[in-house]
Amino acid sequence: MALGPNTLREMLHTMQTIRRFEERASDDYHAGKIYGVVHCYIGEEAIATGVCGALRDGDQIISTHRGHGHCIAKGADLDRMMAELYGRRDGYCKGKGGSMHIADFEKGMLGANGIVAGGISIVTGAALAAKMEGKGGVAVSFFGDGASAAGPFHECMNIAAAWKLPILYVCENNGYAAQTPASTTLARGGEVAVRAAAYGIPGVVVDGNDIFAIHEAAEKAVARARAGEGPTLIECRTYRWRAHTERKGQPDYRPPEEIAAWKAAGKDPIARLVDHLKAKHGFTDAEWQEMDRQILDRIEQSCRFAEKSPFPAPEEALDDVFAA
Amino acid sequence: MREITYAQAGLEAVQEEMRRDGKVFYMSTDAILPLVKEFGEERMRATPIAESTMTGMSIGAAGSGFRPICDWRQVTFCFVAMDQIVNQAAKITYMFGGQQKFPIVYRAAVGGGGRLAAQHSQSPYSMFMNMSGLKIILPSTPRDLKGLLKSAIRDNNPVISFEGNRLLAMKGAVPEADADETIPIGKAEVKRQGKDVTVVALAWAVHETLAAAETLAKEGISVEVVDPRTIAPLDVETIRESVRKTGRLVIADEAGPVCGASAEIATLATEDPATFKALKAPVKRVCALFVPIPYSPGLEDHVFPDRNKIADGIRAVVKA
Ligand SMILES: Cc1ncc(C[n+]2csc(CCOP(=O)(O)OP(=O)(O)O)c2C)c(N)n1
Ligand SMILES: [Mg+2]
Numbered sequence: 001m002a003l004g005p006n007t008l009r010e011m012l013h014t015m016q017t018i019r020r021f022e023e024r025a026s027d028d029y030h031a032g033k034i035y036g037v038v039h040c041y042i043g044e045e046a047i048a049t050g051v052c053g054a055l056r057d058g059d060q061i062i063s064t065h066r067g068h069g070h071c072i073a074k075g076a077d078l079d080r081m082m083a084e085l086y087g088r089r090d091g092y093c094k095g096k097g098g099s100m101h102i103a104d105f106e107k108g109m110l111g112a113n114g115i116v117a118g119g120i121s122i123v124t125g126a127a128l129a130a131k132m133e134g135k136g137g138v139a140v141s142f143f144g145d146g147a148s149a150a151g152p153f154h155e156c157m158n159i160a161a162a163w164k165l166p167i168l169y170v171c172e173n174n175g176y177a178a179q180t181p182a183s184t185t186l187a188r189g190g191e192v193a194v195r196a197a198a199y200g201i202p203g204v205v206v207d208g209n210d211i212f213a214i215h216e217a218a219e220k221a222v223a224r225a226r227a228g229e230g231p232t233l234i235e236c237r238t239y240r241w242r243a244h245t246e247r248k249g250q251p252d253y254r255p256p257e258e259i260a261a262w263k264a265a266g267k268d269p270i271a272r273l274v275d276h277l278k279a280k281h282g283f284t285d286a287e288w289q290e291m292d293r294q295i296l297d298r299i300e301q302s303c304r305f306a307e308k309s310p311f312p313a314p315e316e317a318l319d320d321v322f323a324a
Numbered sequence: 325m326r327e328i329t330y331a332q333a334g335l336e337a338v339q340e341e342m343r344r345d346g347k348v349f350y351m352s353t354d355a356i357l358p359l360v361k362e363f364g365e366e367r368m369r370a371t372p373i374a375e376s377t378m379t380g381m382s383i384g385a386a387g388s389g390f391r392p393i394c395d396w397r398q399v400t401f402c403f404v405a406m407d408q409i410v411n412q413a414a415k416i417t418y419m420f421g422g423q424q425k426f427p428i429v430y431r432a433a434v435g436g437g438g439r440l441a442a443q444h445s446q447s448p449y450s451m452f453m454n455m456s457g458l459k460i461i462l463p464s465t466p467r468d469l470k471g472l473l474k475s476a477i478r479d480n481n482p483v484i485s486f487e488g489n490r491l492l493a494m495k496g497a498v499p500e501a502d503a504d505e506t507i508p509i510g511k512a513e514v515k516r517q518g519k520d521v522t523v524v525a526l527a528w529a530v531h532e533t534l535a536a537a538e539t540l541a542k543e544g545i546s547v548e549v550v551d552p553r554t555i556a557p558l559d560v561e562t563i564r565e566s567v568r569k570t571g572r573l574v575i576a577d578e579a580g581p582v583c584g585a586s587a588e589i590a591t592l593a594t595e596d597p598a599t600f601k602a603l604k605a606p607v608k609r610v611c612a613l614f615v616p617i618p619y620s621p622g623l624e625d626h627v628f629p630d631r632n633k634i635a636d637g638i639r640a641v642v643k644a
Contacts, residue, residue, distance in 0.1 A: 035439030035619065035620075035621060036438060036439035036440045036441065036444075036619060037438075037440060037444075087439075087619055087620030087621060087622075087623075088620070093619075095618065095619060095620030095623060096441065096442070096616075096618040096619055096620070096623065097441055097442075097619055098439065098440075098441045098619035098620075100440075100441060100443070100444070101441055101442070101443070101619070113443075114400070114440075114441070114443035114444050115400065115401070115403075115404070115443060116373045116401075117373070117404075146353075146372070146373045147373065149372030149373050149374050150372075150373050150374055150376075150404070151374065151376055151377075151404070177353065177372075177373055178353065178354050179354045179355065179370075180353060180354055180355065180370045184370060185370065185371060185372040185373075186372065311620060311621075311622050312620055312622065312623055313622075314622050314623060314625070314626035315626070316623065317613065317615060317618050317623040317624075317626045317627050318613065318615055321615050321616070
């Protein structure tokens with residue numbers, strides 16, 4: 001289905017919200033309001049947005065350590081996200097999880113995960129549940145190129161293919177696992193989608209900075225999954241703009257020219273969509289500035305919400321070990 | 325003696341042993357640059373994120389004449405490798421009747437305090453103590469780390485080196501390379517002499533206990549601090565000897581209490597009749613609360629022991 005101008009504007013809004021959220025998370029991390037570690041999704045916004053745009057309510061996704069973008073794209077509330085980053089009681093996890101562990105089960109967002117490849121089998125289980133429910137639900141596993149080297153990836157591809165589970169395996173191939181280039185640790189120099197052939201399922205490579213290509217591939221895979229035909233592996237070639245984490249002194253050994261090339265307008269997934277909207281749908285600079293201003297306001301509001309929320313009382317550390 | 329950080333001491337131990345023995349090589353999901361520079365990418369191998377496989381390949385390489393160092397980074401990342409650790413590495417020497425040696429060092433950072441939440445803040449060393457066939461070092465100072473890691477690399481068995489996240493930046497005196505100092509695995513050290521109470525403290529808790537001991541000295545309580553330094557094997561004699569002298573035992577550990585190293589230490593100390601007879605008060609443990617580690621600073625600090633909680637524990641035992 002071709003994407004209409006309204007949908008495209010919504011997608012732009014989502015992508016820019018992710019970017020501005022990450023910028024703020026980074027700033028507030030360096031200002032000492034957010035603790036621990038933050039992994040930014042900047043540069044990869046089109047993937048979560050394009051894939052989640054092909055889902056409906058009730059479909060489920062799982063994320064990684066780099067999870068803010070997936071949360072936002074699946075409709076998570078910015079206030080509760082920011083409050084979690086600030087370690088406050090009104091955060092999604094009541095301050096227990098922080099950046100690496102935001103989940104919104106009501107929205108079908110089964111959680112960010114601190115363990116590389118740790119989510120892949122969980123969401124494959126969600127796909128099994130969807131199949132057993134028989135209501136056409138679909139699941140999506142987001143994971144990195146690094147995770148594609150881990151056992152769970154291969155085990156899940158096999159079982160999902162064998163059982164025709166309704167799931168999309170979406171590899172966000174940004175070329176690196178922390179400091180290590182995918183070309184040095186993955187077979188075939190870092191290609192991931194080709195492996196699908198071994199499991200007899202479709203494997204597609206898309207430009208991970210092209211919202212159209214991603215959305216189209218996701219729609220096709222979702223239709224296949226809903227029709228009971230099984231999983232699809234989608235490899236999105238992309239790049240992270242920032243260092244692996246926001247930690248001070250975090251090394252980034254990637255060549256500066258490489259980073260610059262991926263940030264250029266022709267590669268930036270957001271600039272590309274803005275250009276398209278301007279060229280094809282009469283989107284103006286003024287409208288773009290207004291959209292951005294509203295997004296910044298919304299994020300500012302989420303920070304105020306987070307500031308106002310209290311820190312949990314120390315004894316609350318003992319709550320929620322078990323369900324009631 | 326010059327002072328270097330705990331992290332630097334660990335690196336020096338590896339460098340010196342890699343220079344000494346061409347069969348030593350290193351695997352980690354991220355390359356350690358000084359090792360790449362000195363030894364090349366063949367001996368400092370950046371691996372895929374596949375800890376289970378790295379852990380198993382270490383066994384195979386060790387059984388084939390090499391001396392691999394497999395760096396899990398955070399201990400958290402070794403849980404995907406539990407089969408290779410528990411079913412394979414820990415049992416392979418015994419099960420095959422001692423036919424072959426498996427000299428492997430697994431390195432893993434443990435502990436919390438970094439606001440990293442439950443998955444990245446763990447001190448599960450007692451899980452591994454539960455497996456016979458694994459040696460485990462748990463050094464608290466740069467000097468201990470360097471000396472013990474060198475011994476671990478020279479040992480002909482799988483040795484796990486648990487290294488404190490909170491200790492990485494800590495500085496301490498460490499002998500130069502030419503001293504080639506090694507510290508034997510299985511030998512505790514009394515880190516402070518005292519006469520009223522013995523505190524057996526592990527890793528980071530050693531430093532918190534030393535701080536508590538300073539405070540308590542002003543209150544007239546004389547604290548002896550024993551650092552086991554290695555927990556498998558555990559130097560129980562040094563612990564018992566100290567307890568027989570002071571008549572009181574507190575155990576301070578950043579890990580949780582349940583089936584912990586602290587539980588083992590308490591049992592080993594008190595099931596010895598002479599040590600039991602010397603006790604003037606019940607044994608006390610000051611450990612983390614029994615929950616996963618939460619993210620928010622106030623929650624995390626509530627869960628972990630610190631110098632104040634350790635001092636309170638010591639006071640309670642002295643007054644009992
Ligand atoms: C099992 C495991 N091993 C190691 C790590 C440490 N770690 C965190 S993120 C990361 C790199 C992940 O790379 P990739 O899957 O490509 O995701 P990206 O960060 O590029 O989005 C590593 C090694 C971990 N979290 N879990
Ligand atoms: Mg990656």
